[in-house]
Amino acid sequence: MQYDIVSRPNYSALQCTLDAGEEIHAESGAMLAMDAHASIDASIRGGLWKAVKRTVLTSESFFVTTVKAAQAGTEVLLAPRATGDIEALDLAGGSFIIQGGSFLACERGIETDAKFSGWKGFLSGEGIFMIKAWGAGKVFVSSFGGILRKELEQGERFIVDNGHIVAFPADMRYDIGTAGSGLVSMVTTGEGLVCTFTGPGTILLQTRNLRTFAQSLNPFLRAPARGQGKGILGNIFGG
Numbered sequence: 001m002q003y004d005i006v007s008r009p010n011y012s013a014l015q016c017t018l019d020a021g022e023e024i025h026a027e028s029g030a031m032l033a034m035d036a037h038a039s040i041d042a043s044i045r046g047g048l049w050k051a052v053k054r055t056v057l058t059s060e061s062f063f064v065t066t067v068k069a070a071q072a073g074t075e076v077l078l079a080p081r082a083t084g085d086i087e088a089l090d091l092a093g094g095s096f097i098i099q100g101g102s103f104l105a106c107e108r109g110i111e112t113d114a115k116f117s118g119w120k121g122f123l124s125g126e127g128i129f130m131i132k133a134w135g136a137g138k139v140f141v142s143s144f145g146g147i148l149r150k151e152l153e154q155g156e157r158f159i160v161d162n163g164h165i166v167a168f169p170a171d172m173r174y175d176i177g178t179a180g181s182g183l184v185s186m187v188t189t190g191e192g193l194v195c196t197f198t199g200p201g202t203i204l205l206q207t208r209n210l211r212t213f214a215q216s217l218n219p220f221l222r223a224p225a226r227g228q229g230k231g232i233l234g235n236i237f238g239g
Contacts, residue, residue: 001016001017001018001019001022001024001107001138002016002017003015003016003017003088003138003140005085005086005087005088008085008086009084009085009146009147010083010084010085010146011083012079012080012084012085012086012142013032013077013078013079013086014077014078014079014086014104014105014140015075015076015077016075016076016077016078017073017074017075017076018038018067018068018069018072018073018074018075018076019069019072019074020069020070020071020072020074021068021069022068022069022074022108023066023067023068023069023108024066024067024076024078024105024106024107024108025064025065025066025105025106025107025108025110026064026065026066026067026078026104026105027064027065027080027081027103027104027105028042028064028065029065029081030065030078030079030080030081030104030105031065031067031076031077031078032077032078032079033076033077034067034074034075034076034077035074035075035076037069037070037071037073037074038067038068038069038070038074038075038076039067039068039070040065040066040067040068041065041066041068042064042065042066078104078105078140080104080142081101081142082101082142082143082144082210083144083145084142084143084144084145084146084147084206084208085142085143085145085146085147086104086140086141086142086143086147087140087141087142087143087147087166087167087204088138088139088140089133089138089139089140089141089167090137090138091110091133091134091135091136091137091138091139092136093135093136094134094169094170094171095132095133095134095135095169095170095171096132096133096134096139096167096168096169096170097115097130097131097132097133097167097168097169097170098130098131098132098133098139098141098166098167099130099131099162099165099166099167100130100131101210102131102141102142102143102166102167102206103131103133103139103141103142104140104141104142105139105140106133106137106138106139106140107137107138107139108137109135109136109137110133110134110135110136110137110138110139111133111134111135112131112132112133113131113132114130114131114132115130115131115132132170134170141166141167141204142166143166143204143206143207143208144206144208144209144210144213145206145207145208146206146207147166147204147205147206147207148204148205148206148207149202149203149204149205150202150203150205151199151201151202152172152197152198152199152200152201152202152203153199153200154199154200155198155199156198156199156200157196157197157198157199158196158197158199158203159194159195159196159197160194160195160197160203160205161193161194161209162176162193162194162195163209163210163211163212164205164206164207164208164209165195165203165204165205165206166204166205166206167203167204168197168201168202168203168204169201169202171201172197172198172199172200172201172203173197173198174195174196174197174198175195175196176193176194176195177193177194177196178193178194
């Protein structure tokens with residue numbers, strides 16, 4: 001498979017060219033376009049139990065879209081849910097941990113499953129499950145905003161807000177905790193959970209946090225009470 005990431009960095013899409021019989025597995029709804037020599041199918045990849053875990057625990061879709069090429073040179077275009085960038089990870093027999101919602105697509109030799117990240121995420125409103133991907137081949141991950149790569153040397157420690165994690169090697173050491181001194185600090189500073197990573201390894205980060213972005217829109221999306229105005233967005237768009 002040949003691929004290119006186009007329209008970077010804000011509105012990235014994955015452009016793939018497949019050989020005859022080659023296929024790519026993508027998150028449901030990620031297919032943007034394909035030529036007439038491609039076939040598309042939805043399946044419960046990995047079995048029913050893995051599909052349930054993927055949907056309930058990581059916010060990924062229950063069904064996985066499989067696009068298969070009937071002849072060489074078949075073009076497929078995939079795009080993520082959020083506006084942002086795409087990065088390719090070459091697992092080559094290794095494994096990565098991917099934040100829920102950041103998985104876009106993978107080659108046939110890749111397996112995925114939900115990974116428990118700790119109960120602290122439940123208490124703070126953060127996700128407590130992430131996705132583990134392993135096997136031989138490429139995995140494509142997406143971000144909300146741009147993607148930053150942080151290289152850590154042996155023994156180097158680096159703290160990242162959970163909402164800004166895209167992916168990191170599964171064998172990389174990390175600890176989950178609060179940014180300050182417990183839950184009181186977390187509430188008063190507006191920060192959630194953080195991951196403290198210990199090198200060596202490479203962390204992929206996203207420059208925006210989808211959860212906090214959604215929270216910032218809440219005041220404008222609430223329906224007005226009876227007898228009140230349409231609200232700011234209603235006045236602007238005439239809704």
